Amino acid sequence: MRRTYALLIAVVLSTAATTVLVLHALGITNTGVRLEFQTISKGAWSGHTSHAYYVIQDMEDWWRIWRQHQQIFVPPRPPPEIDFSTATVIAVFMGQCPTTGYSIEVEEIIDTGLTVVVKVEKVYPGKNCVVGEALTYPYHIVKTSKINKQVIFQTFERTVNCS
Numbered sequence: 001m002r003r004t005y006a007l008l009i010a011v012v013l014s015t016a017a018t019t020v021l022v023l024h025a026l027g028i029t030n031t032g033v034r035l036e037f038q039t040i041s042k043g044a045w046s047g048h049t050s051h052a053y054y055v056i057q058d059m060e061d062w063w064r065i066w067r068q069h070q071q072i073f074v075p076p077r078p079p080p081e082i083d084f085s086t087a088t089v090i091a092v093f094m095g096q097c098p099t100t101g102y103s104i105e106v107e108e109i110i111d112t113g114l115t116v117v118v119k120v121e122k123v124y125p126g127k128n129c130v131v132g133e134a135l136t137y138p139y140h141i142v143k144t145s146k147i148n149k150q151v152i153f154q155t156f157e158r159t160v161n162c163s
Helices: 002-025 059-070
Strands: 037-043 051-056 087-094 103-111 115-125 139-145 150-160
Touching: 037 103, 051 059, 059 087, 087 103, 087 115, 103 139
Parallel strands: 115 150
Antiparallel strands: 037 139, 051 087, 087 139, 103 115
């Protein structure tokens, strides 16, 4: 009987420890170190027309994604210089939206110790909001210190209430 209780306690403790570890790795425990970041570019119009999240670690990917982003601008701007030995670029694209009033933003970057969690907020206009009748492609591109861990994106959605 004692052996059964000891085994049960071991299983419960092991499960609890594994659950805490997984939740921590996913950034759900809200513990970790907040990483500073700087906005490179943010706006409502991009040549990157589909929904996508990127962790950019090298110049080749940076040029490719920046070129796609800038393809609607004449003349397209060259990408800002990034030292990828010390920095990582995070780029989030919302994709095509039917009107103005939509936005996407990197809100926070947290190093949990096991992973890095990028918290992204998508904002939608509410029913009573006055919006422009134009297709938009919201995006946010930021630079942070070098990330050498798995990156997990957590997306939060909010609708603006315009009364």
